[in-house]
Amino acid sequence: MKSVVRTLAVLMLLGAAVSSTGCCTYWSDRHSDLKDAFDVGLTTSSKPGLSLYVGFLNVLSLGYSNVDGTIHGMAGRQTGAVPMRQDAYGFLLWGKERFGYGTFDAANPESPDAWGVGVIGLMQGPPPPSSQTINCPKMFHFGWIGVTLNCKFVQIADLMLGLFTLDIMGDDQGAAPSDEAQGD
Numbered sequence: 001m002k003s004v005v006r007t008l009a010v011l012m013l014l015g016a017a018v019s020s021t022g023c024c025t026y027w028s029d030r031h032s033d034l035k036d037a038f039d040v041g042l043t044t045s046s047k048p049g050l051s052l053y054v055g056f057l058n059v060l061s062l063g064y065s066n067v068d069g070t071i072h073g074m075a076g077r078q079t080g081a082v083p084m085r086q087d088a089y090g091f092l093l094w095g096k097e098r099f100g101y102g103t104f105d106a107a108n109p110e111s112p113d114a115w116g117v118g119v120i121g122l123m124q125g126p127p128p129p130s131s132q133t134i135n136c137p138k139m140f141h142f143g144w145i146g147v148t149l150n151c152k153f154v155q156i157a158d159l160m161l162g163l164f165t166l167d168i169m170g171d172d173q174g175a176a177p178s179d180e181a182q183g184d
Contacts, residue, residue: 026165029172032077033159036131036171039101039150041073043084043141051141053088055097057134057153061090061117067141068106071148076101086139086148087114094120099132099150130169131155 043051049067065088075082078101085100098114105111115128128135137150158169 025173029167030159030162032171033155033162033169035074035077035079036169037152037155037159039071039073039075039099039137039148039152041071041075041082041148043067043069043071043086043139043146043148045069045141045144048143049141049146051086051139051146053086053090053137053139055088055090055095055117055135055137057136058117058122058128058132059119060092061088061095061097061121062092063139064089065139065141067139067146069141071101073148075148075150076103078102084148085112086141088117088137088139090118090121093118094124096121097128097132097137099137 045067046069049069051063051065051067053061053063053065055061065086067084067086069084071082071084073079075084082102083104083106084102085098085104085106087098089095095117096114097117098112100112113126115126115132116122116124117128132152134153135150136153137148139148140146155169158167158171161168162172
């Protein structure tokens with residue numbers, strides 16, 4: 001009987017801890033970190049677009065992407081049907097990327113700001129925003145439909161370290177990263 005009472009007491013304390021604000025904030029932050037770490041989903045567009053683009057850790061890029069539409073999945077800390085702009089080109093050591101998810105100005109073709117990729121592109125600048133540092137985008141879109149997968153390794157590290165309450169990106173407590181507000 002003592003072990004049953006002890007087990008119930010431990011379960012009640014655990015339940016109280018899990019439902020407390022701090023714990024809920026912790027899991028909410030981990031959920032946000034997960035959404036920061038990947039852009040993944042099916043892409044659709046109302047106008048035909050073309051995307052055959054692959055990047056590797058911001059130091060190599062190859063291909064072309066020019067698609068304004070919607071990503072159905074997860075991108076830019078959002079899930080569901082998220083407005084998107086994928087504008088990129090790469091010639092191995094030199095290129096530019098402009099990825100906007102949800103918060104960019106759709107009426108402005110220069111939104112969000114572009115950044116350099118590839119060894120030469122990184123030297124020319126501007127540098128990638130923190131949310132796109134060390135990413136590996138793979139984008140394929142032909143006509144009106146496609147697929148996107150972008151792994152952002154600094155964001156993955158933020159997710160893993162966040163499990164131990166370390167926040168290297170400074171985006172916990174429900175705040176979006178500073179470059180997210182700029183339309184990234």
